[in-house]
Amino acid sequence: MTTKIIADTQAAPQTAPTRRGRGRPQSFDRAQALCAAMRLFWDRGYDGTSFDDLTAAMGISASSFYNAFGSKEALYQEAIEAYIKLVGTWFFTILNAQTDTRSTFAHLLTTAATEFTRNDLPTGCMIAAAATQCAPTQARLRDLLATQRIQAETALATRLHQGIEAGDLPPDTAIKALATFYSALLRGMAVQARDGVPRQRLQEIARIGMQAWPVPA
Template identity: 70%
Template sequence: MRLFWERGYDGTSFDDLTGAMGISASSFYNTFGSKEALYHEAIEAYLRVAGGWFFDALAREGGTRAAFDALMAAAAVEFTRDDQPAGCMISTAATQCSPGQVRVRDLLAGQRTRADAALATRLERGVADGDLPESTDANALAAFYGSLLRGMAVQARDGASRERLREIARIGMLAWPDEGA
């Protein structure tokens, strides 16, 4: 997972993988079947290990804005941790890839779409709870905050500090719909 996160799918060679795992080519194929199958497993592991903060923040009690504030703050921390690669494995991976890797690109695009859907669901709950205006376009607002999160992930990969990401998040929260609208 770490190699794929650091280097991306195309940037991680078969030799990199077998070397990191300390296994032979035949053991690799007997265990995983293919590099792509291992990548799928790595994405699932990432979602379990490193992605839990996303759903934890969305589940936060205290209103929708508080949940999104927590989400943005958590992203600034998670994307800049010293014990893992910078950014988000899913946000920064496979937006461009070779024609033979369309399935990998589609897998990650699907994960990003699912994340935006989770944001929209939380926003829709906020509308139902009355802490967002009924006129709120939950899908558009989810796409905005999803884009902001992915942009923060790219900024982190480019070396932005945690403080810089916090400032980006603060500015992003200025776009929050006025409850009185």
């Protein structure tokens, strides 16, 4: 149901320009199948999602799966990208909005509280705490996730830097530390959300988190 919400709104334009090649046409909507896989990975993690789970949720056979996505790991990578592009839009939208830095971060935290507790999607964040503990054979996966987390944190730091340039923040603000702090808080909120903490309590975390905002000297 909600797979459709995302797939329809965002993937439709991608589905349209499907070049009609030479062979037999695909019998399924690739974007929709990817979205179903994303939701499954999001909810159960990489190890917790079996091949059969995936093909069942995507509604395709094993051969179609490998023909279209290559491998379980490749699909996971695509699912992460899809998550960032389709679900994580709010994060980058807020960071790029034309508001003062403090308001931007306040908005980021409160929106995280609502986004992490949507009832039409799995709770929490697909990336925030994923693959932090895994087998050595899955080092590639762990590094992939860690890299995504670092990128999000870097985006926070970049926005703080812009804040200094705009005069929103004192020039001697410890940007990196502040970015790491809010990054950690967001990840913690994601874990809470997965444990079933209700939206209102996450909003409280957001409120208190903004108390740590640096005061002008």
